[in-house]
Amino acid sequence: MSPGPTEIEDNVLEAMATKGTNPDLDPAFYERYKGVVSKYNQLIGTQNATSLLLAGEAILGLEAACSSTIEPGDKVLCISNGFFGAGFKGFIEMYGGIAVLVESSWHRGVTVEDIRATVEANPDIKLATMVHCETPTGITNQVAAICQYLHEKNILSIVDSVSAIGGEKVSFDSDKIDILLGGSQKCLSAPSGMTLVTLSDRAIAKMKQRKSPIVGYYTNLANWLGWYDRKWFPYTQSLQNIYGLEQAIDNLLKKDAVAEHSEYAVKVRKVMEVNGLKLYGQTELSNTVTAVMIPNNLDYDLFFTYLLEEHKILIGGCLGDLKGKVFRIGHMGANNKQDNFVILFKALDHAWNHFNLGTSCFESSFKEL
Ligand SMILES: Cc1ncc(COP(=O)(O)O)c(C=O)c1O
Numbered sequence: 033m034s035p036g037p038t039e040i041e042d043n044v045l046e047a048m049a050t051k052g053t054n055p056d057l058d059p060a061f062y063e064r065y066k067g068v069v070s071k072y073n074q075l076i077g078t079q080n081a082t083s084l085l086l087a088g089e090a091i092l093g094l095e096a097a098c099s100s101t102i103e104p105g106d107k108v109l110c111i112s113n114g115f116f117g118a119g120f121k122g123f124i125e126m127y128g129g130i131a132v133l134v135e136s137s138w139h140r141g142v143t144v145e146d147i148r149a150t151v152e153a154n155p156d157i158k159l160a161t162m163v164h165c166e167t168p169t170g171i172t173n174q175v176a177a178i179c180q181y182l183h184e185k186n187i188l189s190i191v192d193s194v195s196a197i198g199g200e201k202v203s204f205d206s207d208k209i210d211i212l213l214g215g216s217q218k219c220l221s222a223p224s225g226m227t228l229v230t231l232s233d234r235a236i237a238k239m240k241q242r243k244s245p246i247v248g249y250y251t252n253l254a255n256w257l258g259w260y261d262r263k264w265f266p267y268t269q270s271l272q273n274i275y276g277l278e279q280a281i282d283n284l285l286k287k288d289a290v291a292e293h294s295e296y297a298v299k300v301r302k303v304m305e306v307n308g309l310k311l312y313g314q315t316e317l318s319n320t321v322t323a324v325m326i327p328n329n330l331d332y333d334l335f336f337t338y339l340l341e342e343h344k345i346l347i348g349g350c351l352g353d354l355k356g357k358v359f360r361i362g363h364m365g366a367n368n369k370q371d372n373f374v375i376l377f378k379a380l381d382h383a384w385n386h387f388n389l390g391t392s393c394f395e396s397s398f399k400e401l
Pocket of ligand 1: 090195
């Protein structure tokens with residue numbers, strides 16, 4: 033029940049276990065890849081954007097987006113209200129950009145008002161980076177409002193939606209997003225090892241109009257342009273991961289996945305609050321992950337080990353200053369099953385008893401919802 037990699041459905045594992053082909057030589061594979069892209073585009077609300085399924089963890093997508101679009105000297109707004117938002121600064125600077133950091137509270141979502149003054153004071157900003165769902169803190173940022181505002185200001189947006197796609201509403205076209213980054217192993221519940229990159233025409237134009245060459249090969253998204261017409265991929269595709277991803281996307285498209293995520297998110301938060309636990313976030317709480325303050329008298333490492341060894345449950349901890357202070361429940365993708373939550377909450381009741389934390393009613397309060 034951690035915030036990714038999440039549980040993988042059997043039909044996804046079965047899809048991965050089918051025989052492959054030679055993806056470089058077989059024309060049918062190019063059609064299949066195109067089909068997966070078009071299903072993915074449906075999931076993220078775009079008609080014509082260019083989506084690429086890259087072999088590599090989601091960090092590859094974050095780095096590739098920066099390496100392909102940022103030129104030395106470009107001013108880049110780095111919107112941060114958490115670990116991943118702040119982390120973009122490193123990529124911006126690695127590729128010669130000048131990061132203009134705008135930081136807001138980690139306990140709530142970023143708003144247009146948080147960035148307006150900085151944008152207006154820096155009319156030469158060309159790009160902006162932001163995170164849709166800050167997985168470590170369980171906050172979902174207002175991607176639609178912010179990207180529409182950035183678009184009006186002629187600023188290209190790079191959005192890390194790794195832990196949101198499939199669990200939060202994403203409308204690539206109407207939200208005016210320029211580069212959307214997803215990972216296979218969070219709400220999509222596909223095997224880890226793929227990053228999904230979607231480019232608007234403006235993002236492609238920025239790559240084509242560069243004065244300096246893109247540094248790197250694996251992170252050079254321009255290498256992918258025209259792959260279908262050329263019947264050529266920059267490197268050999270991970271067949272079985274793509275087969276698994278396709279089935280995982282089919283699983284999500286069959287239901288109202290965002291509503292399902294929202295339903296479990298609300299339930300998890302209620303159960304935490306009924307049991308006297310404080311959430312880390314105050315507003316804009318995520319559909320996909322809940323970050324909970326650890327009671328003062330509970331040692332996180334002992335708690336984690338107890339749940340794993342006694343109940344075979346993995347929950348998430350946190351990073352940096354929040355290490356040992358926050359634990360996280362991933363209500364993402366195929367984790368979202370009634371039985372999984374019953375097992376989790378029963379285990380929390382046992383843990384409360386084991387660590388003498390007083391009476392608790394995790395399981396019963398969940399079942400009453
Ligand atoms: C918001 C966000 N971005 C990027 C990543 C990086 O993903 P990966 O570990 O698959 O490279 C994560 C992983 O937790 C994430 O939560």
